[in-house]
Amino acid sequence: MQAYLWTIAAALGAAAIALLVVQTVHRIVRALGRRSVLLAELAQHAHRPFQVAATVFAVQAAVRIGTGLYAVGTGWRQALLHGLVLLTIATTAWLVASLLLVCEDIALVRFRTDVPNNRQARRIRTQINILRRLTVVIIVVLALGVMLMTYPAVRGVGASVLASAGVIGALAALAAQSVLANLFAGLQLAFGGAVRLDDVVVVEGEWGRIEELTLSYVVVQIWDDRRLVLPTSYFTTKPFENWTRTQSAVLGTAEFDVDWAVPVQTMREELRRMVEDTELWDGRVCVLQVTDATGGSVRLRALVSAADAGRLWDLRCLVREHLVEWIRDQRPTVMPRVRTEIGDANSDLPWQWVQPRRRPVRRRTEDVPDDARVFGGSDDGDARSSSFVGPDEVVEAPR
Template sequence: MVLAAVVATSVIVVEGGRRLLAGRLSERWPGAGRAARRCTAPAFAFAAVVGASAAMPYRALPDGPDDAVRHLVRIAAIGVTTWLVLRIAYALTDPPLARLMRIEGERNRRARRARTQMMLLRRIASVVIVIVALGAALFTFPGVRAVGAGLLASAGVAGLVVGIAARPTLGNLLAGLQLAFSDALRLDDVVVVQGQWGRVEELTLSYVVVWLWDDRRLILPVSYFTEQPFENWTRHSSRVIGSVELHVDWSVPLDELRTELYSMLQDHPLWDRREWVLQAVDVLPNGLVQLRALMSAADSASAWDLRCDVREHLIAHIRASYPEALPRFRTGPDPAADREPADGRPADGGPSPGGESADDSVPAGGAWAAPGRDGPPRAEPLRRA
């Protein structure tokens, strides 16, 4: 009867605190209500176990069950205490993490760095708390205490064995700390890894989840980012410069094309009005000119959309205004075909100079050879690619 009364009293006290936090205090501090809801279950469990441990009539129990019940209650107390401490730690760190997620603009990079470090430290603290709780629970067994004393006597050998066995785990843990505090990788960073473009969705103690552009997830060990090269497009700033390359004919008017590009960018909402240029960067051996247009955008996603819009606009403008500047492949007559043999007859077996063509369908002068008589044409008219 006393046991039930003590447990009920403990639960009622916890319920009163929960109502206070979720009621009046949550109106002034919204985070108090969320913390109360997050810690409700472990708080009730903690109150029940601690109340039962304090009011348990151990003397009324026989010697054998007395020890077993006492041991069981002690382990339960360690478990619910660990559960409550973890929930309190998460409840205290959730509000600053939520505020950091809402920061945009120039402060976004520093906010993502702080969020990455806070989440990594929270995970490390959680692992340490759980390990300590498991050790405390195991040391309640007399046999484990004896083994622990032996291990402490040979701590050097045990540490060496554990270090060798847990080398990958410890390596990933140290790699995660290095990434978080060296500012090399943060949550929501835009990266290119193994030729894949994506954003860092999750960074844990053992692996990194990269959310790819096509909604796939690339999962890599943390140590990969300290041992292998990767591209980070948002390490210092989210602004990037996009490029569009076109191959056009030499006859394209570059000045007019620059004017059209600038006019299009001024009306485009994704251009940040920072940088732009249109240049002829190369002359190709097939008679074409390689043009490259550069334009800046606020982030990589905007730069991709802006590049696609600029490419489509330039293609449509060239087709509509300068069709003669579209890519063409030029072919010329075979120089050997213009040389006449010693007898004065044309090389293609046609009529003598001054005569008429043997075939009315072939113009005099041999601009091209009819298929079936002398093989494929030696010269073709201009054709579009």
């Protein structure tokens, strides 16, 4: 009984000393963390696993020394020490995982996503988040493997397990085909750059942003605050729209069906005045074009640009609202209408024989930009046009 009591007292004393040392180190690291981000992260995230791991290790050492000195029963001693070894492996894995996560958090601090040009930062954060989850999985698997190897029976069947590893691996791969596909798809998304965190995408007819990206699934936050959860393999096997892959600035349209009597240039100038008075427009593109003229009406398309997808949505709605109001109040005669002609060829009603009026020649002033072309008329339009020009063909001179 004296040996058991001594062993318990030694374990409690070792635990108390370990806790005291860990608490002292924690206070020192936290004080130094005021000047170092790394030390501050260590004091915040690695304190608890370090405390538990140090306590378990100290108790194991005390029990091993105490039971060895007093020759405590072999069976009881081996079972206790084996349990402490398992706890030491588990807490050490927890500590290592915490240290790696602290390093990843330090790396994330350097890449901010609350700045306008954050494409590179979002790519790095996506890769780090995927590596974070992969690191935790690897550490847990290795810790479980080491814990199993502490059992002699498991070590004894190692040769037979290795002999049948090929068959088991083939069966496991067949059974977990979808899981492995999502795993490799997650790694491909993280390092391929097809999609990143906070990217604005259109998937399954829904418009939203990438809120979470893991090794197995991707969470898309839809514009109305719903969440669309998709497997990572979806983004490697099916087409989707990524509005912010190269930059956050995007273009958007607003279409109108109006009467043939619409003054296109006047409406174009009104569109220009409207977008110049709103902070939603980024000043790049403002174009009004006639895209169709069939079925008794003319279709106009207003093309505008904004710094991001959210502002573009509001800008498109504002363009529709303003131009509808302008047509209703200033040009009611160009509202869509259905014409019906009653009479015959001998009818001499005045409205049937109106002579076509000569359109006055309007001089374009220098201060009015050319808003009639998407692929030209401005520096941005010329750059967009050059993207669709193929390689120059070499024309051989006739012999």
